[in-house]
Amino acid sequence: MDPIVRLDQVTKRYSRKTVLSSVSLDLRPGQTVLLQGANGSGKSTLIQLIGGWIPPTSGRRLIRERQPLRIGYMPDRFPRLKFTSGEYLMHMGQIQGLPKEGLRKTIRELHTLLNLPAADIPLREMSKGMLQKVNFMQAILAEPDLLLLDEPLSGLDAASVPLLIGTLLGLKQREVAIVISAHEPELLQGVADRVIHVANASLAEPFADNRQDHDREGYERQMRILCRLSVTENEIFAPAEPGILDASVHQGLTQLTIHEAHVDRLLLLILQNGGSIIEVSRRGA
Secondary structure, three states: OOOEEEEEEEEEOOEEEEEEEEEEEEEEOOOOOEEEEOOOHHHHHHHHHHHOOOOOOOOEEEEOOOOOOOEEOOOOOOOOOOOOOHHHHHHHHHHHOOHHHHHHHHHHHHHHHOOOOOOOHHHHHOOOHHHHHHHHHHHHOOOOOOOEEOOOOOOOOOOOOOHHHHHHHHHHHHHEEEEEOOOHHHHHOOOOEEEEEEOEEEOOOOOOOOOOOOHHOOOOOOEEEEEEEOOHHHHHHOOOOOOOEEEEEEEEEEEEEEEEEHHHHHHHHHOOOEEEEEEEEOOOO
């Protein structure tokens, strides 16, 4: 599959400091790239170059020509504004031309999916973890083709991490290309197809063949959801619920084995029925 963004021998300098030197990178639909590296190594600069928000000192950024490229961006800091989360997301959605009625429904579903309380809380009164969820919501609101996340897990509590990971896996199934810079790489290894180390102004990919299964025709990954249900599974899921391959209960916890394509829909269904998510992972990851 052709890349949607390509960096070709890109160098970026600030004054006399070379942050990135002659780096090349292809990003393809449905592929997730995890960036690792120390603070100041150039991860955030690389994300901004991919997004096209800063120009390279030399080299080229190429994008697909067939149709406009929609980019979602989650910066590492989010402002404490006077808006409520619902007002802010409605405003951002309307700026991007999303229909008002469909937008209201999407905002409600995102609040449920990420277990964020009512949408009428002002952003300036939210905790850092709550702000991160709103930050993530605005990045995926318009169904981007390319999603760029700078430290998305910063400030999130342990219970929220599997919700974000499950949502990312659902986006992958819809062929969204995702780039993640994270200081907690072990939490995102199950999402990443490629892991790239940023150091000494260069990119290194020690596991170049890592997780290329999504390119195999007809292949569909299996996921595991560990959750606590407030009612029995038969009260939530229909008989022969699409996407569920197996279900078991042990010590009050329900484990579901599912097709990855259904992960975000099933997470939303669990949460809408008062359940809680303990863990989301790939089988064998």
